[in-house]
Amino acid sequence: MGGYVAVILTGLVMGTLGRLYLLRVDYRQYPSYPQGYMVHLALGFIAAFLGAVAVPALLAKEYTAVTFLALAAQQFREIRDMERESLRNIEKTELVPRGAAYIEDIAKAFESRNYLAMLTALVSSAVVEFSKKPVWGVLAGLLVIFLLSFFTKRKRLKDIAVVRPAKLFFQGSILCIENIQVMNVGHPDSRKIFLEQGLAVMIEPKDDNARATLANIGQRQAIAHDVAALLGVKRDVNEIDFTPLVRIDLKTGKVGLVIVPMEKDMETLLKAVKLVPVLESTRRKPLKSKAGREASD
Amino acid sequence: MENVGLSEVILAIVTVDGTQPASGVPVFYAKDEEERNKIASHLARILSGMVHDxxxxxxVIVKH
Known part of the structure; x- marks a missing residue:
């Protein structure tokens, strides 16, 4: 057993480091910082441990031990449920809700990151076992972490669309962003505040795939949520006029966002919109099909 | 439904038009436009609704 200490330890450390690395990347959407951090670190540790003992267990001809990996996978699905549940519970308390698609995406990311911890531990412990040098295990672990975090990296809105400032005006009582009629704003005072403090941007999809993705309601709600989280929003429970709205231009598929932010700053608004993640569950690729390509020309 | 659906409800009507008949929703008659705006903004705050023109x-005060 003594010979396996280095093997298991390397795997354990690398797996946990991998989880820690991605927790750091994830801070913006993290719902509850210190406690949630602890929970996910502990679960990442367990995942790493399971990954690390798999190779030594196989070599010791303990084949049943490997079935624990399957059991672990089952357990980690619970993480997705846990995150989804907690995000859905706090959804009612958000002035601008995340929306179901965003929640699903975050929950999925948390689940997949435990598999990353497990896989990293598995690979680095296997490398240590066969090369007999922990250094190689560490390097292999780092490689797996970077490769996987690179491939599971979300696209940002700036990758699929061009974001530019847009003009905001009223047509009678209807609030418009260029060609998009957003909504009817009845009260003259509210209209004045929109004109004085409101900001609008136009998000122009780069191709038909992007257009289909941006049309998704979940994606649009995610934009509204993220922008409101970063710039603040003039909205309260009984003051709903200034809810940020994301509406689509039916002719062109462009998407307009209107918000009355706490900080009226177009530059930061553009930056915030560009940083919004493209949700996995809303991504569409009509151009990958023959029908979609034909429809686009 | 979390994202879409028929969730809008007309909570009240505020009008300067005396011929507007009262029906299923409460109707508030105002003397002039200034009073209408005031009533509408009070009602919107009380009911957490939004004023539409x-x-x-x-x-109309609508709950979204």
């Missing part, structure tokens, strides 16, 4: 002298 039908552009015929009538405001």
């Amino acid at each position: 039908l552009e015929n002298g009538t405001y």
